[in-house]
Amino acid sequence: MSVTLQDIQAAAKLIEGHVAVTPCLHSRTLSDITGAEVYLKFENHQFTASFKERGALTKLLALDPVHAKKGVIAASAGNHAQGVAYHAHRLGIPAVIVMPRFTPYVKVEQTQRHGAEVVLEGDNFDAAKAYAIENAGKRGLTLVHAYDDEKIVAGQGTCGLEMMQQHPELDTLVVAIGGGGLISGISIAAKAMKPSVDVVGVEVVRFPAMYHAMKGTEPVFAASTIAEGIAVKEPGRITREVVKQNVSEIILVDEGDIEEAIVMLLEIEKTVVEGAGGAPLAAVLKNRDRFRGRKVGLVLGGGNIDPLMLAEIIERGMVRAGRLARVLVEVRDLPGSLARVTACVAEMNANIEQVHHQRAFTTLAVQNAEVELVLKTRNHEHVKLIVEALKKNGFNARAHS
Numbered sequence: 306m307s308v309t310l311q312d313i314q315a316a317a318k319l320i321e322g323h324v325a326v327t328p329c330l331h332s333r334t335l336s337d338i339t340g341a342e343v344y345l346k347f348e349n350h351q352f353t354a355s356f357k358e359r360g361a362l363t364k365l366l367a368l369d370p371v372h373a374k375k376g377v378i379a380a381s382a383g384n385h386a387q388g389v390a391y392h393a394h395r396l397g398i399p400a401v402i403v404m405p406r407f408t409p410y411v412k413v414e415q416t417q418r419h420g421a422e423v424v425l426e427g428d429n430f431d432a433a434k435a436y437a438i439e440n441a442g443k444r445g446l447t448l449v450h451a452y453d454d455e456k457i458v459a460g461q462g463t464c465g466l467e468m469m470q471q472h473p474e475l476d477t478l479v480v481a482i483g484g485g486g487l488i489s490g491i492s493i494a495a496k497a498m499k500p501s502v503d504v505v506g507v508e509v510v511r512f513p514a515m516y517h518a519m520k521g522t523e524p525v526f527a528a529s530t531i532a533e534g535i536a537v538k539e540p541g542r543i544t545r546e547v548v549k550q551n552v553s554e555i556i557l558v559d560e561g562d563i564e565e566a567i568v569m570l571l572e573i574e575k576t577v578v579e580g581a582g583g584a585p586l587a588a589v590l591k592n593r594d595r596f597r598g599r600k601v602g603l604v605l606g607g608g609n610i611d612p613l614m615l616a617e618i619i620e621r622g623m624v625r626a627g628r629l630a631r632v633l634v635e636v637r638d639l640p641g642s643l644a645r646v647t648a649c650v651a652e653m654n655a656n657i658e659q660v661h662h663q664r665a666f667t668t669l670a671v672q673n674a675e676v677e678l679v680l681k682t683r684n685h686e687h688v689k690l691i692v693e694a695l696k697k698n699g700f701n702a703r704a705h706s
Contacts, residue, residue, distance in 0.1 A: 313459050361449060365389070383534065393419075401422045404433055476503060485544025486541065492551035506548065508558075533579075567579075578610070645698065
């Protein structure tokens, strides 16, 4: 691999003052929960809310005046797009960004706001990438690859440089993998500074490209994932070699694991991450024995999540935690029956969010109805107590997951 610690240090000097040196903070609560000493690298604090700025700016600053004047083209699901668009606009370089058609609108809008020409093409990142490569030649533009470029890798490596300078005691780094640019750069920097450091990659079950590339097996991909920022089917040629040399293990996490991590970071750390940004914490939560007792640095890679998706994730998280529950109650279809049910729920200190009567779509006798209550509760034990109280008051009741 031709990218060295010196290249990464040079990139750090190049982008100094234009990209944030983000905090890397110890999380006492997450450490208690996981059994590891957890340190969070807040890359979601960058101006465009992602580490991608680091590589994008390093690449743009390396262009000669002729290529800079002609402009650049990049393919991205969102974060690389914003990094390229923002810094290209700042440097006066024309930029064309190709994004998959189903990219969250928040990312499309923010990229356009930075002054780039946005083209929506293809159903996924790889289709957008193919379009960008084809049009780079046609339009005489320089391709700014999202990950398979030495300048990009060196730029992303500045994140690892900062982590090891901020906390030299770190012995494990957990980094999400899409194409592999971030984990490649971080691993080169970290291992040059501390050869014993353990670098662990994280991918989603639905897009396990690098995981299977390392094993020499054939991956199976899903249509979509909550972590669209790392939904890559073809890992980089450069990055594949670095991962093979420097990464000890790639852990796969599922959609629910990531949702749990997003809600936990929001609730505990008061920080918003997107799916890819929550993947490292999801991996540690799912594999606590693997990381117990270690000093673990987690990279919160990005915070560009659609607010509507975030709202759904929070609500689903409340259901998983037993703080939002559905209870089905059979009642006589007579005046006052519902009042008795709600009085019982109130006595148990639960708040009713929704009430729905079901009379037609039920197997109950004609003079009976099924009432579905959506309740705000404390936890799963509280839900059980509510159901028991309803039964003591003569109602046939059950929690409905």
